[in-house]
Amino acid sequence: MKSFLAIAETGSLEQASQKMRVSSTTVFRHIHALEKETGARLFDRVRGHYQLTEAGADMLQPARQIMNSFDAINHHISGRDISPSGLVRITAPTSFSYFLLPDCFARFRETYPDIQLELLASNQEFNMTQRYADIAIRIASHPPDHLVGREIRTISWAIYGTPDDAATDDLDFLLQQDFIGACGTLRSHPVYQWFEKSHRGEIHQQCDDLIAMAHLARAGNGFACLPTDLAVPGLKRLTLLNDIAPNRLWVLTHPDLRQVERIKLTMRWIANTLKNDPKLSTTERQTA
Structure with a gap:
């Protein structure tokens, strides 16, 4: 079902496999098995782009409801985790991933060696409700309604x-x-x-x-x-460019994850680091 939704959202077998962090062959095999089970073709491939068939379109909303139910269960269970250890998946724009987060993560590892960070460097907005990522670093005027967090700073x-x-x-x-x-x-x-x-x-x-x-x-x-x-x-x-509205930087997570200890610690660390990062300072002319 995750493979079906990933292809429906991206229109691409390759992008779906990247989202799910599995091979394209695995995603193709999942779709083939689902079509065999339902007895209907779910996608047409048009010029390399996967488009939902009528049967696939009819299946889209029920599939989302099923996955949201599973995610709610997973979030409820993971929300009980109070140990500062385990895996945290973070999605961030490529600019932050290249220039700002490496030093941030290095210092974080020294303080919390039992928390493993997985960085998804992409300007694409990952679907947080399907747990592709636990924390999102985003540039946005306003955060999505289904995520919680706080605005860290503006970026001129x-x-x-x-x-x-x-x-x-x-x-x-x-x-x-x-x-x-x-x-x-x-x-x-x-x-x-x-x-x-x-x-x-x-x-x-x-x-x-x-x-x-x-x-x-x-x-x-x-x-x-x-x-x-x-x-x-x-x-x-x-x-x-003082007359240009600055970008607004947010650190966000899913409501069911905000009390998970490893998520709280990671969000707090990233927020404090980016808020005070001198590379983002606008107090004086700067040579990088």
């Missing part, structure tokens, strides 16, 4: 360049320089919509990924508008 946007770039924080001057623009889905973000209206210089390169954009800027391909969690080594923050 700024203009970045190389240490050799013009030593000025004058925004009007900077906006006349060469920039790396956004493309793809990234272009629809409010900061890049503002940028395209305000920018009076030249855009010779574009990118649909923030981490790649940061590395392009570091290599001297132009200035870039980036959130402060993307301050990769070798970039210099030139000026904050």
Whole structure:
């Protein structure tokens, strides 16, 4: 049933297997067995994309109800766990996974050696109700209704360049320089919509990924508008974009897990670390 829901949500055998952390062969075998048991074809494969058949669509809601019932049982049982030990699965955006969490996890391990951390580095929002992850680090205006936690901090946007770039924080001057623009889905973000209206210089390169954009800027391909969690080594923050609404950072979990000791300890540690991380500081101009 988990394999069926994973494919229904992602439309891909490969992405479903990554979500479930099993092989594609295992997911395919599960679907084949389910179709044999129900006597109906559940998916059509169209141009490599899995689409629900009519029978599959009819099965979707009951399948979700069944899995939610199993998850409620698992959450109730795991909620009794008061030992600071065991596995904690954490999903986080790739920028945090690459640049901020490694040091955080290293110090955590020294303090809580019996808690094992599993990091799911992805910008995709994992389905927390199906226990793909226990804790979610998310950038969002508001957290999903089915999760609980707290807002840790805001993350500002700024203009970045190389240490050799013009030593000025004058925004009007900077906006006349060469920039790396956004493309793809990234272009629809409010900061890049503002940028395209305000920018009076030249855009010779574009990118649909923030981490790649940061590395392009570091290599001297132009200035870039980036959130402060993307301050990769070798970039210099030139000026904050104070008129751009900052990102809001949350640490969240499922309501039935918030009293589990290992979850509480891990959430508290991550929250305190990110809240006070100097890499996210906006008090002064910064060279990473």
